[in-house]
Amino acid sequence: MEFAELLGHIRAALPGAVLEEHPEAFSPWILVARAQLPALALLLRDDPALDFAQLMCLSGTHLPASASESDRLASIFHLFSPRHRHKLGVKVVLDSADPACPSVAGVWPTADWHEREAYDLLGIVYEGHPDLRRILCPDDWEGHPLRKDYVTPATYNGMPLD
Amino acid sequence: MNLPIERHEGGNIILTSAEWLVNEAIARSLWPLTFGLACCAIEMMAAGAGRFDIARFGSEVFRPSPRQADCMIVAGTVTMKMASRVKLLYEQMPEPKFVISMGSCSNCGGPYWQHGYHVLKGVDRIIPVDVYIPGCPPRPEALLEGMELLRDIIRGKRPRPDAAARTA
Amino acid sequence: MDVKTLLELLFGLLTVASAAWVAFSPKLLHAGFSLLFTFFGVAGLYVTLGADFLAVTQVLVYIGGILVLLLFGILLTTAMPTAELSVGPSRRGQGLALGALLLGLLLLAVFRAGWPLSFPPLPENTARGLGTGFMTTWILPFEVVSILLLGSMLGALHLARHAGGEK
């Protein structure tokens, strides 16, 4: 299915879930409401017309504060349907003061580690994740390194960092 | 260097003449710890394989347990998460023991020097290093040369790197 | 004192000392491994008694088999091999007293009884003698033993299977 068709299908099944659409992007994506994400994820995976069996990638990004907005975090899910050969990016934008995003680890098991990574590096808290711990950094690491405002600490457990 | 006979320092000791034998034995039989960290470990494996054949120098006996190893080849980037383990493994090796720092990353952090918030900038910050092999990654020949240098150090022909710079 | 006497004494000492360690060691594991030396000492005594086949059998079965079984048993049953081993001090005292009493009685019997001593020559080849014996004199026990072995094998396997607890 083309992007427009996908969008129509999703809108019909879950009205109000899609907040923005970006067909012009290199990888077209939609912005969805945080509360609707779990339902949308199930729809995307289980609807035979959509059939997004593969979560290709789950990334977090940090959008620094601009003139109009305070800084925000985004979690983006890149989906692919091996059967229909179509792709879709699904993005959720979160306020960095309340970085809670519903987990999709129950829908696509591969999201488990990717979510842990996004939590580790960016501090996005995936609610409902079975085991949300740091994955790359040590458990007692401070801060989330990929945030734009991250300052590398001088030492870690007595060892100089630079 | 008189590592194994340190306890007899100042004693009469036949060992002055035996020291040569002792040092030769240690130098010519360096069993490395099976321990690879990153890219350099692949070159370390290549050094063990057919073309470069570290076995020629008697070092093909990669011991998986530090208890039986003589030298630790820190081959790759040491991260903050790994550093304590590297240190523990080093500590668990029996004396006399040696460390070869293979590659820029373990020498000084290498390409991760500037922005690598999670990278230890040089393994010599946690364990004393005897030989530094430059390169990213060093070629297997460089590792063989590094082991040759280590042999010279053991034989006392070449000083160990400045003791003050080594954190023990 | 000739060598043989010396060896006998040494083996006897080894046997008794290690057996004492089996009985009194605070660690079950040490007791288990101490048994190794007891069995070995007894095997040595068998040799001094001219029972070569029996001595090797002792090593093969006791050390190679029963000891391994016991050690596996310790491993399989005890999460902490250093766990409390002894009974309370009162029962321990009673046991020791009983042991001492019994030892006294036995020693009395050993030295007071008039054993009809003699010293028959050693057979040329004990294994050959035993083989012939098993096929002639002891033919019945020989076959019965096989049934016994079968029975204990079946029983032990059955029990072990229950202990394994099909999960």
Place this chain on the structure above:
Amino acid sequence: MQFAFGVVLVFLLMGLLIGIAAITFSSLLRPSKPTAQKLQVYECGELPTGTPWMQFNNRFYTVALVFLLFDVEVVFLFPWAVVFKSLGLFAFVEMFVFVGILALGLAYAWAKGDLDWVRSRRFLRPAAAVEKGQPA
């Protein structure tokens, strides 16, 4: 015979002696610098958690058990084997019965699955086609 066993004993002692000599000699030469971390038990660079005194598979016991009984059987058969030639058919039949009865035990253990090392493996399905070999 006791002469021969004496030689064996000397061998055993010699073995011990070599070991002790080597380690004593080595203790004169070797350095000894224990540190707290050196004395940590090795577990792949981690600090070990819990004791190694773990629960082992009952299978180990089963193996030791079957072994013990076979071992005992062997003990009986060795003297038999020595005299086998002189005793002839009768001895053979005796042995046959003896081994046969034990073979029954083995067959029982086999049939009951006591000889299969692992029984509760949900993921290991029978690798049926191992015999297929190389495709043309």
Place this chain on the structure above:
Amino acid sequence: MTELMQTFWFWAPFSAVVIAIVVTVNALLSVYMERKVSAWMQDRLGPMENGPHGILQTVIDAVKLLLKEDIIARGIDRPLFKLAPYIVFGASFAIFAVTPFADGHPAADLNVGIFFALAISAFVVAGIMMAGWSSNNKWSLYGAMRSVAQAVSYEVPISLVVLAVVMVSGSMSMQEICVSQAGGFWNWHGLSLHHNPFLVLGFLIYFIASLAEVNRTPFDLPEAESELVGGYHTEYSGMRFALFFLSEYANMLAVGMLATVLFLGGWQPLHPALGFIPGPLWLFGKAYGFVLLQMWIRMTLPRLRVDQLMHVCWKVLVPAAMGVLVLGGLWELLIG
């Protein structure tokens, strides 16, 4: 002179020292051989730099191990940890006492020689268990348990096959077993298809089981580096480790010698016409051939898994060995 030779006080220490030298040299030689053979099979050179063609490499390794620190970690059961290498080494050394090196020259001609050789491995088993158990290390314990289970399991087919040989030879003395195979290679138990073909099968069973008995590939599970790090000697360092190492190679030679004595005529020459070559040369030649075969297999095969190991033993080798015993006996009775 001959009288002196026959006194215990001369003969026992003399032969023990000779064998001690042989065992040590054998270990050094076998390790060197293994390194060279593996290098040759893997398109490498192997040790080259230390001594001509690296011949001194293993000697140097041994000296180095002598100089290594001996670590006894916290939580280790010290007495058992220290005792274990002695027991393992002493036992693997004692096997050589009963091996006949030439006509009339075993160190100790036991009536029950081969039976003794089987039994003595019980000490090795106990020693390994001691080592693994006292180490307070999970890998060691795994290694020891595997090793013990494997050793006791494969002891069964070995015993049964040895029994068949004893049955045919009519003696447990290793010297007499050798003598019974006199007259050329066609009379050797392992090759004599016309005397008793079942013994040839027995030879095969013995060979496979002996690989397991000495923990060689494909049965090297107890020391599988990629699984269990170092197996039961993970915590051992320096000379104590070297003792395990030494006894391992001594065991390799020992099973080679046993195989030679049982199935390849021991010190008997290939052909009676070759009798001018001394017996020990024949014995060691054949035994080293056997060791070489073990190395070849090590370089060729991966290792089995523990369930496959037990499967091979109990469901293949033990029934086969029983068959060899029964059918071999029948053959001996009717045809032999």
Place this chain on the structure above:
Amino acid sequence: MDNHELFIQGSRVPDRGPDGDLMTLNMGPQHPSTHGVLRLELLTDGEEVASIRPHIGYLHRCFEKHCEKLTPPQIVPYTDRMDYLASMNNNLGFAVACERMLGLQVPEKVEYLRVVVAELNRIASHLVAIGTCGLDLGALTPYFFCFRDREMILDFFEEICGARLLYNYIWVGGLSHDFPEGMDDKILRFCDYFEARIDNELNPLLSFNKIFIGRNAGIGVVSAEQAWAFGLSGPSLRGSGVAFDLRRDDPYSIYDRFQWKVCVGEGLVGQLGDSWDRYWVKVLEMKESLSIIRQALAARPKDGDVREAVPGRVKLPVGELYCRTETPRGELGYYIVSGGGNLPERVKVRAPAFSNLCIIDEISRGALISDVVAILGSLDIVLGEIDR
């Protein structure tokens, strides 16, 4: 207690404590068969594994942080160091992503040469995977043979770009160097030599060795659904019988011009999707790579400058892109967000081994420790790209 000990304890994952009869066993970070610094926390019952908790990050080298501080041409050498066994493929993936964003058309010759080096590197990478897979199961010699043949490929690379392992060869918009004179012939000769080696040496010695099959067949079975759900890709996905290869199904570069077959596991010796199938797919893929190399070398233009289209300054336009390519381990995705500046705002790497590894707990439950080693070997992980 010194600093260091505090440090160890601070960074330790809290113990779960004894779980009934189960014992916690650490496999790694220093263990001969974890292929680097992976730590598997095994919960074992005897030798049986009840569950596995993988701990990664021991090689976390902050790649994504570096991407935010460097320009795309500067990032390329860092991509080398992610999957250090297949640097060419990593270079290629990043170059393709940037070129898509830039809308850059690279010269024909460059495309062909890229395919040649990428496929050569695929073979080199698979050789290491196959060799270590055998090594983990105790087969020593195949490992040496694999490394011997791999050295030949490394020689080509050295001749082409001067490096043995980390090449920085495929640049955004081009290549760093042209092939030297006579390289094509050498590579073709290698193809003939190596094809015979697979058939006559590797397969009899390892692939169809009965013990090797016995160790791998029926172990670590992954169904096709599981494979998709856990995000498996590359040989691990195809081992489960899914004919999905990005070179064919989501084409990039010029892969659509070649005739080749997507190799899948068929359950030849055990069950579909077991360790052996994952292994076998790699063997088959090496042959297909040889075929692609031959075609590419035959069709490649001889003339042209490989740096012709290399932009003087790479300035990615505003927008975001998820671009994926097929490395030896599977789907390597780059998610690039650009704000139009010199530096990308965010680069996230979807590393194939990262996703492949996360299934290990699922397929290892109830296995023996020896099986875990076999499964790990067949999953073919590289910690460099898992931890990045």
Place this chain on the structure above:
Amino acid sequence: MSLHFYLVVAALLFVLGLVCMITRRNAVALLMGVELILNSANLNFVAFSRFTEARALDGQATAIFVIILAACEAAVAMAIVLNLYRQQRGIDVDAARELQG
């Protein structure tokens, strides 16, 4: 050496085995005590047959039968101990009284 020596060693073994059985509450240790006692008996058998007029091999043959019995006993007893352990998570023999039913 004389018969007495062996008899004394055997007596000591016997007593130690008995003490081991009485003073230990661990079932495996109990078995070890039993093995000591059986060994002591065997030693007596062999010693008597060596030093008295009885046929020299009788004692040895008996001893072999005893060893076989000991093996069977150990096998079954250990299996029982394993069962006991599984039921009670411990092998304290005093606590096993409930088996009396």
